Amino acid sequence: MPVQKIDAPDSIIPRKVGVAPGEGAEKGLITLPGESDREVEGLGGATYLTTKLDAVVNWARGNSLWPLPFGTACCAIEFMSMVSSHYDISRFGAEVVRFSPRQADLMIVAGTIVDKIAPVLKKIYDQMPEPKYVIAMGACATSGGFYRAYHVVQGIDEVIPVDIWVPGCPPTPDGLMYGILKLKEKIERGEIRRAG
Amino acid sequence: MSTLTKFSPIPYTGPAPTNREAYLPANRELADARALDILAKVARPAVQHESGQDMPTFVVDKNDIVPVLQALHDHADLQFTMPLDLFGVDYPNREKRFDVVYQLYSLKNNERIRLKVRVAENESIPTSTTLFQGYDWYEREVFDMFGVKFEGHPNLRRILTHEAFQGHALRKDYDPAQRWLLTEAGIASIIPKIAKQFEQEEADSDFERVVLNLGPSHPATHGTLRIVVTLDGETIVGAESEIGYLHRCFEKMSETHTYQQVIPFTDRLNYCSAIINNVGYCMTVEKMLGIEAPARAQHVRLMLSEFMRISDHIICIGTNLVDMGALTNFWWLFQPREEILGLVESCCGARLLPSYLRIGGLSVDAPADFLSNSQRLVNMLPKFIDDVEALVMRNRIFRERVDGIAPITAEDAINFGFTGPCLRACGIPYDVRKASPYLGYDTYDWDVPVAEGGDTYARFLVRFEEMRQSLRILQQAIDRGLPPGPVMVDNPYVALPPKEKVYNEMESLIYHFKLIMHGIQPPVGEAYFQVEGGNGEVGFYIVSDGTKTPYRVRARPPCFPIFEAYAKMITGQTIPDAIAALGSLNIIAGELDR
Numbered sequence: 019m020p021v022q023k024i025d026a027p028d029s030i031i032p033r034k035v036g037v038a039p040g041e042g043a044e045k046g047l048i049t050l051p052g053e054s055d056r057e058v059e060g061l062g063g064a065t066y067l068t069t070k071l072d073a074v075v076n077w078a079r080g081n082s083l084w085p086l087p088f089g090t091a092c093c094a095i096e097f098m099s100m101v102s103s104h105y106d107i108s109r110f111g112a113e114v115v116r117f118s119p120r121q122a123d124l125m126i127v128a129g130t131i132v133d134k135i136a137p138v139l140k141k142i143y144d145q146m147p148e149p150k151y152v153i154a155m156g157a158c159a160t161s162g163g164f165y166r167a168y169h170v171v172q173g174i175d176e177v178i179p180v181d182i183w184v185p186g187c188p189p190t191p192d193g194l195m196y197g198i199l200k201l202k203e204k205i206e207r208g209e210i211r212r213a214g
Numbered sequence: 215m216s217t218l219t220k221f222s223p224i225p226y227t228g229p230a231p232t233n234r235e236a237y238l239p240a241n242r243e244l245a246d247a248r249a250l251d252i253l254a255k256v257a258r259p260a261v262q263h264e265s266g267q268d269m270p271t272f273v274v275d276k277n278d279i280v281p282v283l284q285a286l287h288d289h290a291d292l293q294f295t296m297p298l299d300l301f302g303v304d305y306p307n308r309e310k311r312f313d314v315v316y317q318l319y320s321l322k323n324n325e326r327i328r329l330k331v332r333v334a335e336n337e338s339i340p341t342s343t344t345l346f347q348g349y350d351w352y353e354r355e356v357f358d359m360f361g362v363k364f365e366g367h368p369n370l371r372r373i374l375t376h377e378a379f380q381g382h383a384l385r386k387d388y389d390p391a392q393r394w395l396l397t398e399a400g401i402a403s404i405i406p407k408i409a410k411q412f413e414q415e416e417a418d419s420d421f422e423r424v425v426l427n428l429g430p431s432h433p434a435t436h437g438t439l440r441i442v443v444t445l446d447g448e449t450i451v452g453a454e455s456e457i458g459y460l461h462r463c464f465e466k467m468s469e470t471h472t473y474q475q476v477i478p479f480t481d482r483l484n485y486c487s488a489i490i491n492n493v494g495y496c497m498t499v500e501k502m503l504g505i506e507a508p509a510r511a512q513h514v515r516l517m518l519s520e521f522m523r524i525s526d527h528i529i530c531i532g533t534n535l536v537d538m539g540a541l542t543n544f545w546w547l548f549q550p551r552e553e554i555l556g557l558v559e560s561c562c563g564a565r566l567l568p569s570y571l572r573i574g575g576l577s578v579d580a581p582a583d584f585l586s587n588s589q590r591l592v593n594m595l596p597k598f599i600d601d602v603e604a605l606v607m608r609n610r611i612f613r614e615r616v617d618g619i620a621p622i623t624a625e626d627a628i629n630f631g632f633t634g635p636c637l638r639a640c641g642i643p644y645d646v647r648k649a650s651p652y653l654g655y656d657t658y659d660w661d662v663p664v665a666e667g668g669d670t671y672a673r674f675l676v677r678f679e680e681m682r683q684s685l686r687i688l689q690q691a692i693d694r695g696l697p698p699g700p701v702m703v704d705n706p707y708v709a710l711p712p713k714e715k716v717y718n719e720m721e722s723l724i725y726h727f728k729l730i731m732h733g734i735q736p737p738v739g740e741a742y743f744q745v746e747g748g749n750g751e752v753g754f755y756i757v758s759d760g761t762k763t764p765y766r767v768r769a770r771p772p773c774f775p776i777f778e779a780y781a782k783m784i785t786g787q788t789i790p791d792a793i794a795a796l797g798s799l800n801i802i803a804g805e806l807d808r
Binding site: 088090091092095096098099102103104117129130132133134135136137138139140141142158164165166167168169170187188190 | 374375376379383388389390391392393394395396397398400401430431432433438458459460461462463466467478479482485486529533544545546548549551552555565566567803804
């Protein structure tokens with residue numbers, strides 16, 4: 019596969035030149051977590067792959083997260099940056115932003131959660147079907163940030179369980195992306211299992 | 215490496231602030247003369263002039279406030295028709311504990327006025343909502359934060375805090391960290407009042423009226439706004455907005471931090487154009503200190519303010535078009551926005567909420583390639599603006615959804631206290647940058663775009679043109695070049711000495727220690743200063759008691775009256791139109807709820 023060079027002379031942001039996918043990908047093979055690239059024996063012309071069902075399911079889940087942005091404040095703007103053209107989260111399969119909790123499996127809490135909206139957050143979390151994951155984006159969602167104040171929830175783990183904390187005020191879009199990738203790893207390792 | 219403040223080799227010889235000295239505004243004599251002039255015109259016995267303030271200031275008896283406001287509003291020579299702000303200040307040791315401060319603006323004379331009403335804890339003030347519609351929410355906020363009651367107010371309940379909240383948070387004796395928990399059972403339901411013109415129609419209608427709740431978590435509300443509407447078929451016959459879902463206690467937090475520490479909090483007011491808030495706050499404190507940032511710092515402030523304004527409008531237009539189904543524009547416009555954030559990042563290392571400014575200047579100098587990068591941005595932006603404008607503004611599907619939708623008349627807009635693009639879309643050419651220029655905006659050649667009609671389409675027109683005018687200012691600023699010199703004032707009571715001096719000179723070490731431990735201490739008094747933000751006049755009112763923390767910081771939120779009018783604007787429209795209109799108002803929750 020030829021390497022496509024990203025060339026944007028007008029841009030003032032330094033960019034990395036695109037990297038070629040691994041050799042395995044070139045052969046059209048896929049890699050499962052915990053396994054290395056390997057040739058699979060052909061049988062009757064078809065290609066087979068043996069693994070555990072859990073591993074396949076987790077692999078699929080990790081690569082097709084549907085985020086629900088619970089965006090309240092500044093972090094939601096950085097979330098928009100992450101979704102939009104420059105950073106482009108669709109490279110990691112998480113671009114299908116859904117505002118209905120029934121259609122999402124990843125809640126990204128982006129922004130300060132205050133006491134007035136905490137019951138709403140809880141309710142929307144409860145409405146999401148299992149399996150569901152939560153990313154607390156930014157200092158406010160994590161710990162209340164520098165708002166140690168009379169109306170601010172001091173971390174959303176007061177209200178709902180959290181899988182990944184992303185630091186920063188606000189985190190950069192790449193920071194949030196890293197958080198999503200960490201969640202993907204966690205799901206693929208099969209670490210997150212919650213009673214349905 | 216950028217150069218920090220350059221200090222004179224001999225220790226500082228300028229005036230040192232003596233503790234607890236009184237603040238004397240530079241324009242106090244003018245303001246006093248004007249105040250006496252106004253007093254002669256509004257001949258009411260219960261009005262006393264308070265001299266030595268930065269704008270004409272009067273103390274009014276509480277029973278006389280409505281007639282005085284009426285007289286100021288109606289007098290042909292004065293015409294204080296715009297309610298700018300209404301807030302409280304708590305002085306617990308005084309017999310009459312609360313100052314309720316009214317600030318009005320006269321479009322005719324381009325002047326401001328401040329009225330103070332002093333009340334004790336159990337006293338109430340007659341409501342002025344009959345005169346200014348915009349004061350409805352402001353009075354609710356004063357009630358919520360201070361517990362001052364307004365007699366005759368139609369709907370006096372808490373606005374920013376939740377239903378289970380007890381006490382009044384901005385009183386001085388309220389513990390800043392004292393929280394009250396709200397459970398789902400505690401949320402009060404809202405049934406909007408049916409608008410007058412629809413009251414009679416229910417019997418004739420074939421439809422049953424339905425109450426529909428939008429938000430606070432809804433894709434089209436951009437964060438945390440909540441609107442409850444009553445529908446008759448598809449028509450909205452009654453609407454009520456509920457806010458406070460992002461009330462982060464900015465004003466209380468300011469009272470517990472030093473003057474420099476408040477700057478990051480101001481970033482998070484209007485987080486789409488953070489630097490403009492920084493400028494507003496820093497210039498208010500600088501006004502009290504009687505200092506001015508060096509020319510180089512002012513130039514960078516101006517340029518970044520204009521870039522931020524463009525970025526603010528890009529977010530507004532982009533997300534508004536997403537609400538209407540035009541996703542492409544969002545992808546397309548966010549590309550130049552990333553470049554703008556890249557420029558900010560090259561200045562100070564942070565993207566969205568940079569906290570780049572300091573009281574007295576900038577934290578660090580702009581990088582060497584600042585001007586060339588700005589020029590590249592100014593060259594690249596017009597194409598994106600033109601492309602999006604060509605895509606939507608003559609697109610019939612788009613026009614059908616915005617032409618004549620959610621209009622507001624100029625009289626109503628002024629009566630609510632609209633500022634910024636939403637006011638200019640009603641045909642009123644009020645822009646703080648022209649009306650009371652700061653940072654040298656009067657030395658640039660640019661126009662204030664104005665549209666007629668006050669509908670969603672007009673607001674789009676104004677925003678598109680404002681971006682072009684900002685580019686005009688930027689091009690001139692680039693052509694002038696950055697003035698040489700430091701970016702921080704040469705005043706050790708405001709600016710930290712550079713580290714190499716701190717380690718080598720006794721005076722610098724002492725100044726450093728004093729500034730870190732005792733902070734900046736503006737003189738005792740109060741000041742108001744305003745700048746033009748992304749969506750209107752951003753003003754800061756600061757009361758200093760001479761200590762290192764502000765006694766009171768009040769941010770004048772431009773979104774607040776605009777969102778207040780929203781319920782009125784969408785009555786009689788349909789839900790999709792209401793969504794399109796909400797995006798065009800550019801409501802930023804951080805600033806709305808503070």
